[in-house]
Amino acid sequence: MRTIDDINFKNKRALIRVDFNVPLNDKFEITDDTRIRAAVPTIKKILSDGGSVVLMSHLGRPKSGPEDKFSLKHLIKDLSERFDTDVKFASDCIGEEAESKSSGLQPGEILLLENLRFYPEETKGDEGFAKKLAAHGDIYVNDAFGTAHRAHASTSIVAQFFDEKVCGYVMAAEIENAQKVLDKADKPYTAIMGGAKISDKILIIEKLLDKVDNLIIGGGMSYTFFKAMGGDIGSSLVEEDKLDLANELIKKAKEKGVNLELPFDSVIADKFDNNAKTDIVRNGAIPDGWMGLDIGPQAREVFAKTIKSSKTILWNGPMGVFEMSNFAKGTTGIAEAVIEATEKGAFSLIGGGDSAAAVNLLGYGDKVSYVSTGGGALLEYMEGKELPGVKALED
Numbered sequence: 001m002r003t004i005d006d007i008n009f010k011n012k013r014a015l016i017r018v019d020f021n022v023p024l025n026d027k028f029e030i031t032d033d034t035r036i037r038a039a040v041p042t043i044k045k046i047l048s049d050g051g052s053v054v055l056m057s058h059l060g061r062p063k064s065g066p067e068d069k070f071s072l073k074h075l076i077k078d079l080s081e082r083f084d085t086d087v088k089f090a091s092d093c094i095g096e097e098a099e100s101k102s103s104g105l106q107p108g109e110i111l112l113l114e115n116l117r118f119y120p121e122e123t124k125g126d127e128g129f130a131k132k133l134a135a136h137g138d139i140y141v142n143d144a145f146g147t148a149h150r151a152h153a154s155t156s157i158v159a160q161f162f163d164e165k166v167c168g169y170v171m172a173a174e175i176e177n178a179q180k181v182l183d184k185a186d187k188p189y190t191a192i193m194g195g196a197k198i199s200d201k202i203l204i205i206e207k208l209l210d211k212v213d214n215l216i217i218g219g220g221m222s223y224t225f226f227k228a229m230g231g232d233i234g235s236s237l238v239e240e241d242k243l244d245l246a247n248e249l250i251k252k253a254k255e256k257g258v259n260l261e262l263p264f265d266s267v268i269a270d271k272f273d274n275n276a277k278t279d280i281v282r283n284g285a286i287p288d289g290w291m292g293l294d295i296g297p298q299a300r301e302v303f304a305k306t307i308k309s310s311k312t313i314l315w316n317g318p319m320g321v322f323e324m325s326n327f328a329k330g331t332t333g334i335a336e337a338v339i340e341a342t343e344k345g346a347f348s349l350i351g352g353g354d355s356a357a358a359v360n361l362l363g364y365g366d367k368v369s370y371v372s373t374g375g376g377a378l379l380e381y382m383e384g385k386e387l388p389g390v391k392a393l394e395d
């Protein structure tokens with residue numbers, strides 16, 4: 001795959017697909033800038049060549065058109081400070097305003113486009129929409145590893161409109177690092193999955209069962225499994241149409257001799273609030289009106305033991321709603337076990353927007369082997385899949 005180092009960007013406009021899907025608090029402040037920080041060297045190389053930069057990204061999962069909370073305008077101040085320049089902004093990613101701003105860019109200037117997902121055409125991979133995006137640049141750069149598993153207009157379809165298409169430094173480094181584990185994972189190999197994007201990530205489990213010795217499932221992901229086994233989960237997060245698949249996966253794990261660990265207990269709450277009333281109960285026995293928001297103390301202990309005896313660890317998805325301090329113990333406990341294993345020589349790979357945020361928030365970012373900007377993308381790569389965002393650069 002060609003990289004930005006193969007190109008001199010002098011007087012060229014680079015259209016860069018970045019993954020600036022960063023967590024924001026209720027004041028729209030960035031709470032973890034890992035994904036932005038990661039993209040800085042790519043942007044700086046292009047600017048120092050004498051080129052200009054058009055940045056495009058999604059933020060969150062807007063359902064129907066523009067929504068203020070998903071606007072990329074919230075990132076302008078951070079980017080302007082970071083690059084010590086007035087980053088320009090187009091309040092629509094396509095159309096006259098955006099085109100006039102991108103065509104008027106001077107060397108050294110940066111333009112940020114509004115959230116691509118304000119158009120359903122983005123996730124549908126619409127060719128007409130991709131062509132309009134392509135008009136913003138002379139060279140296409142994909143540096144959005146975190147979104148490389150999506151065959152969307154800006155991550156994959158757009159590439160066909162460029163003679164020059166290359167990957168940025170984030171993409172190159174992520175692939176190189178993930179490849180190392182894919183080629184040789186020392187055993188015992190343990191995958192830890194959690195988080196909230198159940199419908200996406202549960203599909204990855206089957207393939208991972210061929211690779212790992214232990215599979216730990218915690219966080220929001222676990223309740224679909226408990227419901228599938230006939231347990232009571234109250235109003236915990238669940239993916240109703242994945243119950244059969246969950247049972248199937250439990251069976252397959254047994255057949256393949258993989259040690260599947262689900263959390264024995266949960267910290268439950270009577271509402272989705274840090275100040276909610278809480279209790280600790282056995283999983284599968286959550287009363288109506290209560291929801292599981294973190295793994296419980298017994299689960300922490302059992303999971304930690306497995307993790308500490310592992311030689312390769314792949315973790316995506318927090319064990320609970322770590323953003324609220326009362327539901328962060330599970331994620332903290334697991335992070336500490338991962339660090340202990342790493343200190344004893346294990347290779348630990350942690351990925352995902354929120355997982356990276358959790359690890360950095362705890363100040364553990366430099367104590368694990370590698371923090372990836374991708375969660376779903378990393379898991380799909382580790383399952384052996386070709387990522388559409390990477391394939392589009394090779395075609």
Ligand SMILES: Nc1ncnc2c1ncn2[C@@H]1O[C@H](COP(=O)(O)OP(=O)(O)O)[C@@H](O)[C@H]1O
Pocket residue numbers: 194195196197198219220221237292293294316317318319320321322323351352353354355356374375376
């Ligand atoms: N039990 C739970 N109930 C609801 N949300 C949860 C639960 N456990 C974890 N989460 C949420 O999952 C989110 C992260 O999920 P996900 O996007 O899949 O991870 P990542 O971004 O690391 O790939 C976090 O915001 C966290 O609050």
Ligand SMILES: O=C(OP(=O)(O)O)[C@H](O)COP(=O)(O)O
Pocket residue numbers: 019021060061146147150197351352353354373374375376377
């Ligand atoms: O946050 C992301 O993925 P992740 O939650 O797997 O880390 C990426 O920005 C992709 O977002 P998407 O899962 O809404 O396509």
